[in-house]
Amino acid sequence: MNSADLEQIKRRIEEYRTEMVSSLSALISIPSIAVRQTGPEPFGKPVQEAYEAMLQMGTESGFAIYDADHFGGHIDFKGTGDGIFGIVGHLDVVPEGSGWDFEPFGGEVIDGYVCGRGTMDDKGPVIASFYAMKALKDCGLVPEKTVRLILGLDEETNWEGMGHYLAFVPDTPDCGFTPDADFPVIHGEMGILVFDLARKFGRSQGKGLQLRQVTGGTAANSVADAARAVIYRDDGGSYEEIKSVLSALREANGWKINYKGIGKSLEIRTQGISAHGAKPEQGLNAISVLMSALGCLHFASDDVTEFIRFYNDHIGFDLHGERIGCAMSDEASGPLVWNVGMIDLNKGSVRLTINVRYPVTAEDTQVYDAIAAATLPFELGIIKGKHQPPIFVPAEDPMIESLMDIYRRATGDEESQPLVIGGGTYARAMEGIVAFGARFPGKPELGHQKNEKISIDDLVLLAQIYAEAIGTLAGCARPEVKAEPKVETDPEAQPETNGE
Numbered sequence: 001m002n003s004a005d006l007e008q009i010k011r012r013i014e015e016y017r018t019e020m021v022s023s024l025s026a027l028i029s030i031p032s033i034a035v036r037q038t039g040p041e042p043f044g045k046p047v048q049e050a051y052e053a054m055l056q057m058g059t060e061s062g063f064a065i066y067d068a069d070h071f072g073g074h075i076d077f078k079g080t081g082d083g084i085f086g087i088v089g090h091l092d093v094v095p096e097g098s099g100w101d102f103e104p105f106g107g108e109v110i111d112g113y114v115c116g117r118g119t120m121d122d123k124g125p126v127i128a129s130f131y132a133m134k135a136l137k138d139c140g141l142v143p144e145k146t147v148r149l150i151l152g153l154d155e156e157t158n159w160e161g162m163g164h165y166l167a168f169v170p171d172t173p174d175c176g177f178t179p180d181a182d183f184p185v186i187h188g189e190m191g192i193l194v195f196d197l198a199r200k201f202g203r204s205q206g207k208g209l210q211l212r213q214v215t216g217g218t219a220a221n222s223v224a225d226a227a228r229a230v231i232y233r234d235d236g237g238s239y240e241e242i243k244s245v246l247s248a249l250r251e252a253n254g255w256k257i258n259y260k261g262i263g264k265s266l267e268i269r270t271q272g273i274s275a276h277g278a279k280p281e282q283g284l285n286a287i288s289v290l291m292s293a294l295g296c297l298h299f300a301s302d303d304v305t306e307f308i309r310f311y312n313d314h315i316g317f318d319l320h321g322e323r324i325g326c327a328m329s330d331e332a333s334g335p336l337v338w339n340v341g342m343i344d345l346n347k348g349s350v351r352l353t354i355n356v357r358y359p360v361t362a363e364d365t366q367v368y369d370a371i372a373a374a375t376l377p378f379e380l381g382i383i384k385g386k387h388q389p390p391i392f393v394p395a396e397d398p399m400i401e402s403l404m405d406i407y408r409r410a411t412g413d414e415e416s417q418p419l420v421i422g423g424g425t426y427a428r429a430m431e432g433i434v435a436f437g438a439r440f441p442g443k444p445e446l447g448h449q450k451n452e453k454i455s456i457d458d459l460v461l462l463a464q465i466y467a468e469a470i471g472t473l474a475g476c477a478r479p480e481v482k483a484e485p486k487v488e489t490d491p492e493a494q495p496e497t498n499g500e
Helices: 003-015 017-028 045-060 123-138 160-168 240-253 286-294 302-314 364-378 398-411 456-473
Strands: 064-067 073-077 084-090 113-115 146-152 175-178 186-189 191-200 209-216 226-233 256-262 265-271 337-346 349-358 381-388 419-421 433-435 453-455
Touching: 003 017, 003 123, 003 456, 017 045, 017 113, 017 123, 017 456, 045 064, 045 073, 045 123, 045 146, 073 123, 084 123, 084 456, 113 456, 123 146, 123 456, 146 160, 175 456, 186 433, 191 364, 209 286, 226 286, 240 256, 240 265, 240 286, 256 286, 265 286, 286 302, 286 337, 302 364, 349 364, 364 381, 398 433, 398 456, 453 456
Parallel strands: 084 146, 084 175, 175 433, 186 419
Antiparallel strands: 064 073, 073 146, 113 453, 191 349, 191 381, 209 226, 209 337, 226 265, 256 265, 337 349
């Protein structure tokens, strides 16, 4: 693809600006939180609606589409040769959480931004990728490798849809990227674990302050931005001293702690700051705030008291597993990342959902063995859940170097280097895929957080970068125009006659 073609493609994408914004706003208005169910909509009606909208866009633009039983599918820009260049995105989103300044699923355009859940993770980047393909096609270029935009539908949960899709699709990409992380390019992703710490409680030893319920968080891979506890006294005592303790904590730490009476019980609510579970340092965990507050109270149940003490002594506000014993690091990855995603506690049991990102040179057994040593004395069981092993590609790999060159030409950024991240992307789902964008260096991390939004200028620039990446790595070019055969004639030859 020559420079003249590239300039034409960039202009065409700029012409798409209004259409791209409209398409993204429509997608954002669909609350596509994946909820597994039986029937023809395996991840729920909203996810299916977003999926069908993208497939319809593909059909209307003249691309071929493929649907794997509504578990996922793709949009193909057919190539002239063998091989597939893949762009792997997803249309599901995490729950919206609370505290937004605009409607999470409104798709509003405010001050040059498209606003709402999924604008950065991952609907905005999917739209940018689609319009990159469309620009190449509309400008008359044809790829050698088939360009395939793969649409995942449950990336934020269990990846069941991608597994189903890969089991049924007749062929898979040789190489490509997922637009679901950071620029300049990701050459490693830390291992990911999701597990529960669980314990059953015995009966309360007597009358006094009882902990009826604790809930908090909406997803393992998000920092909990809200938590709630309900306590009650069965000894006829007052809540005034407890209220004073909570007020003092609020004043001393600047925490958002609120309480109110509900019948004969007292409800305590804490508010934190949401963030992606891979970057918990950017948030404040409302569960940890609540557990710190509960640790200042005196409960009648020894089991409840012991669990609260365990939490505050071995977890608290730690971000790297320091006090639970699993802190580790390596040169490529940096330190292990620890996030408490959810809690569900009642009078009979507790279940704490943890999300860990461990270094690329480590193994999951090292993490579990370290945690087991700390949890065993507190009678906490470990219930293993999701595990995604780490991936790592050397920075000198030709694919990484090509994407770095494309990013640098588009942005002028010569300082940024290939990254290893704690996030987990569909790069783990198939060979030859690496994460490439979509967040630019220096821009705030808004995925999984309130007030998620994307700059329209960035959306256009994303499409232009992705068009160059696709055009370069999939071998896009203009079809050769075959000249008509030239017929040699003798100027002195006499025309044939019929003899008259």
